[in-house]
Amino acid sequence: MKRNRQDFKPYLQSISTHKLKELFTVCENQSISVEYSLDPYVTEPNGHLQLDLFLRQLDQPEPESKLYVSHPFLFEGLILSPELYAAVGGPQTVNLEPNQIRMARLFAGCRGTGTHVHQHTRACFECLQGEKLWFLAPHSKQNSAALAKFNHEVSGPSRQSLSEWFQLDIKQLWPQLEGAKLVKSRKGEALFIPDRYFHATLNLSPCVGISYSWRSSYLTFEHDALTPTLR
Numbered sequence: 540m541k542r543n544r545q546d547f548k549p550y551l552q553s554i555s556t557h558k559l560k561e562l563f564t565v566c567e568n569q570s571i572s573v574e575y576s577l578d579p580y581v582t583e584p585n586g587h588l589q590l591d592l593f594l595r596q597l598d599q600p601e602p603e604s605k606l607y608v609s610h611p612f613l614f615e616g617l618i619l620s621p622e623l624y625a626a627v628g629g630p631q632t633v634n635l636e637p638n639q640i641r642m643a644r645l646f647a648g649c650r651g652t653g654t655h656v657h658q659h660t661r662a663c664f665e666c667l668q669g670e671k672l673w674f675l676a677p678h679s680k681q682n683s684a685a686l687a688k689f690n691h692e693v694s695g696p697s698r699q700s701l702s703e704w705f706q707l708d709i710k711q712l713w714p715q716l717e718g719a720k721l722v723k724s725r726k727g728e729a730l731f732i733p734d735r736y737f738h739a740t741l742n743l744s745p746c747v748g749i750s751y752s753w754r755s756s757y758l759t760f761e762h763d764a765l766t767p768t769l770r
Contacts, residue, residue: 651742652741654740655689656738656739657737657738660752661733661734661752662731662750663732663750664724664729664732664748664749665729666727666728666729666746667726668726668746669744669745669746671740671743672741673720673721673722673724674738675720676716676718676720676738677733677737678734678735679717681717682716682717682719685715686737689712702741705739709721723743
């Protein structure tokens with residue numbers, strides 16, 4: 540059953556400023572690791588209720604549990620809320636048609652957590668709370684070879700500490716990489732990640748954010764409406 544945007548209102552209310560503050564408080568007190576998808580929370584018919592329950596579960600974590608959460612904002616391929624997109628500083632040059640956004644997610648994690656090296660379509664990350672360190676490197680044969688054993692999409696999930704990777708491995712890798720950068724994003728800042736860029740993240744403090752990714756075929760490098768807006 541197709542849902543119209545009016546149906547999204549109760550779901551959006553679950554992602555209020557108050558909820559984000561609650562989520563941030565929980566993150567300050569918990570150790571967190573990576574979980575990439577919680578799709579069942581939105582595939583249920585009462586998806587907005589499921590998300591509310593999901594957020595409440597974070598207030599009662601198991602002892603010593605580690606949880607890094609991400610939650611999709613989409614129902615059946617539609618963007619949840621153009622209003623929310625505009626509120627977090629999305630590029631205004633892009634017409635917000637539903638099929639232009641591939642995925643939007645809420646992320647939350649404690650200090651020392653994040654994601655290992657991976658790639659996906661172009662995306663924009665808005666930091667709502669905290670501070671996050673980013674490793675970024677353009678897609679190339681040289682970078683693909685250097686990062687192969689660290690890319691979890693190639694080598695499988697890594698059990699290595701992200702703090703260790705950022706402090707040790709990256710120093711050894713740096714001479715082998717071309718165009719690599721380390722960037723910090725802080726509360727209120729947005730970071731644009733070009734298509735297929737290698738990237739990894741490390742939360743330097745408890746961090747909450749929203750990310751939006753675009754379909755690869757929507758924009759081309761030659762006619763990229765996002766680039767002048769997000770530079």
